[in-house]
Amino acid sequence: MHPEGLRPAPARPWDLFLAFNRLALQGFGGVLAVAQRELVERLAWLSKQEFVEMLAVAQVMPGPNVVNISLMIGDRFFGLRGAFASVMGMFTVPCLIVLGLTALAGQWLHEPVVQGALRGMGAVSAGLILATGVKLLETLKKHPLSRLAALAFAALAFAAIALLRWPLVWIVLGLGGLGMALVYHRLGRPQG
Numbered sequence: 001m002h003p004e005g006l007r008p009a010p011a012r013p014w015d016l017f018l019a020f021n022r023l024a025l026q027g028f029g030g031v032l033a034v035a036q037r038e039l040v041e042r043l044a045w046l047s048k049q050e051f052v053e054m055l056a057v058a059q060v061m062p063g064p065n066v067v068n069i070s071l072m073i074g075d076r077f078f079g080l081r082g083a084f085a086s087v088m089g090m091f092t093v094p095c096l097i098v099l100g101l102t103a104l105a106g107q108w109l110h111e112p113v114v115q116g117a118l119r120g121m122g123a124v125s126a127g128l129i130l131a132t133g134v135k136l137l138e139t140l141k142k143h144p145l146s147r148l149a150a151l152a153f154a155a156l157a158f159a160a161i162a163l164l165r166w167p168l169v170w171i172v173l174g175l176g177g178l179g180m181a182l183v184y185h186r187l188g189r190p191q192g
Contacts, residue, residue, distance in 0.1 A: 008044045013078050013085035019043060020070050020089030025097075031066040033128035036135065045073065052139045060172055066090070144186045145179070153179055 010016050019038065026034045032055075040051050058068035067090055074086030108114045140147045157175055160166045 007047070010043075010045065010077055010082075013074070013081050016070075016074050016077065016082055016085040017089035020086045021093055023066070024090045024094045027066070033132040035066050035069060036132050039069075039073070045077075048136060048139050049142060052136055060176060144183045149182070 010019065023031060023034055023038050026038075036051055039046050040048055046054065054069050054072050055065060057072065058065040061068045067087060070086035070090050071083045074082035074084065076082070078085070140150045143150055145153075153175055157171055160171045160175070161168070
């Protein structure tokens, strides 16, 4: 554990570029699990609590969660230069790889072996996301809502998405808004 003021930080924007490039190249089908491992466990640029808070903000912003997180982290350390370096790290090499694979894909996508491999990657991605969620459960100990209330919100979100197939925008606005209101009420009005 790092004392709050002594947490490691990237020395220059290039470190952000390299970290997010490495992160993007490891994330097949989902980068969230890799992002948590890299940013919290390996690099220790964020605590688990900070990661969960950034993820919460990233999920209500338009665009991919991990890109939003990269923007926030880059901005935190180096402002606009850091945000640019982080996003470029996320996209530069992976974009070149995707362009190369796209040129070859027309010949291979209809092959049963390739289709099976893609379905397998989807299952692995779902497992990675689930494992990350379980790993981050301990952050609920410090959350203003009780663990039970937080798990109830998670169950409601799962039911609304997976079972009822409600549009995500209504789930974010409804459950997200309700969750924010409950936390606001529990914390009391900010002093100002």
